[in-house]
Amino acid sequence: MKYYAIIVAGGSGSRMQSAIPxxxxxxxxxxxxxxxxxxxxxxxxxxxxxxxxxPDYHKFWKKLCADYKFTVPHKLIEGGKTRFESVKKGLSMIEDDGLVAIHDAVRPIISTDLLINTFKMAEELGNAIPVIKCRDSIRKLQDGISIGLDREQYFLVQTPQCFQVKLINEAYKQEYKAEFTDDASVVEAMGVKINLTEGDSKNIKITFPEDLRYAESLLK
Known part of the structure; x- marks a missing residue:
């Protein structure tokens, strides 16, 4: 079995109040x-x-790799204007077999167990999406009125999202739609069942300054 990981690094620093992504x-x-x-x-x-x-950050990234003596093998390619386009470009770099995990660059705390579980389920069932249960109560705002929802029916979606390569390649032949919020939604649009696996509460997406401080504490 061949394994691939596409790491999407197209975020900006706006919500982090940072000058760099x-x-x-x-x-x-x-x-x-x-x-x-x-x-x-x-x-x-x-x-x-x-x-x-x-592409604007390729030179900067290569300098970072030199400065930090970072030598982990990886292939650097240009992203597209949207996440959809970027993932599609990443998929074009791999052969049409095996398993691929598509992951956010700003989720740095990934456990080996999470990787094993998602790849294993994707190998058996075609896809695997890590999720965690909602811990808080949920309310929906509709026409100016808040409505309480049953949190047991809702999950928070994470990455890496894993797929059989042939399946995800076929999915990304579709035209982009606004409802494609992640890779699972692209596959689901073909009528394919999405399989959920247990995620990890430590697998946070660093978006705000407080997330960075929390990630530091987790790594320590």
């Missing part, structure tokens, strides 16, 4: 994205790692 911010001595790449590389079944990044 958040994936390049330092976390415990390394840029966030380097932690993310290392997590996949340290997995026993090392996947071929593809990093999809806006």
């Amino acid at each position: 958040k994936q390049f911010l330092e976390l415990n001595g390394l840029p966030i994205i380097m932690h993310t790449i290392k997590a996949f590389y340290q997995w026993p079944l090392v996947p071929k790692i593809i990093v999809v990044m806006h």
Whole structure:
């Protein structure tokens, strides 16, 4: 079985109040994205790692790799204008077999168990999406009125989202739609059942300054 990991690194630093995209911010001595790449590389079944990044930051990334002596093997390619386009470009770099995990660059804390479980389920069932249960009560605002919802019926979706390569390649032949919020939604649009696996509460997406501080504490 061939394994691949596409790491999408197209985020900006707007909500982090940063001058550089958040994936390049330092976390415990390394840029966030380097932690993310290392997590996949340290997995026993090392996947071929593809990093999809806006071309404006390729030179900057290469300098970071030199400055931090970062030598984990990976292929750097240009991203598109949207996440959909970026993932599609990443998929074009891999052969039409095996399993692929598509992951956010700013989720640097990935456990080996999470990787094993998602890849294993994707191998057996075609796809695997890690989710965690909602801990808080949920309300929906509709026409100015808040409505209480049953939190047991709702889950928070994470990455890596894993797929059989042939399945995800077929899904990305579709035209882009606004409702494609992640890779699972692209596959689901073909009428394919999405399989949920247990995620990890530590697998946070670093979006705001407080997320960075929390991630630092988790890594320590």
